[in-house]
Amino acid sequence: MNVKSIVFLVAVYLTWNIVAGTMGQFMPYMYAAAGNLDDTTISLLQAVMWILTAVGSLAIFSKFGDKIPHRILFAATAVMALAAWVVMVFFGMQLEAGTADSWGWLLWVFVALWGISAGFSAQCFYALWSTELFPTLYRGGVQGIMFFLVRGVLGIWSLVAVAGLGVETPSGFVTAGIIMCGFLLVSLVVGVIWCPNTQGRTLDEITEERYGKHID
Secondary structure (H helix, E strand, O other): OHHHHHHHHHHHHHHHHHHHHHHHHHHHHHHHHHHOOOHHHHHHHHHHHHHHHHHHHHHHHHHHOOOOOHHHHHHHHHHHHHHHHHHHHHHHOOOOOOOHHHHOHHHHHHHHHHHHHHOOOHHHHHHHHHHHOOOHHHHHHHHHHHHHHHHHHHHHHHHHHHHHHOOOOHHHHHHHHHHHHHHHHHHHHHHHHOOOOOOOOOHHHHHHHHHOOOOO
């Protein structure tokens, strides 16, 4: 059962985290190099995105995390995240002139979709499910293994794949964006189909169902 849960969480969180980690490390650079945006516009976009993330976390995940079925809530955030990158890749970056004026409202659609979705994203569900799906005896070790896998793959992706794709050019950015859309689609499908039935139940109840009565 541990192995299945590890595979599930890695598939959900790793794929999302590759995209989020790439944005955290390279998004301002990609805005400037591929989109030809000035520093003021980039800073404004990033600031608004983080504000919306805080709003999404407080207004959606904190308020409705125990009320709305997790499958529906996860589907909503995953669809929003995927839609944000679809807008950027297939509409924004395909425009001939890579400027803020040419992108217009598409930039803000991207920022709004990703920013709000990040407030109740796979990161939130990973933190919740990685606690619920493992008994206390193994939880810390399993979380360490998953964190190692997620961060290790992100590091390799950042050093090799992103650099090799040439994200500093519009064409390279589009290629990287299409790949990241693929990652987000995997996270969406896996999370929605195999969403665990843990909502509204205590850790003891979940542990007993999955592992029996003799696991602490």
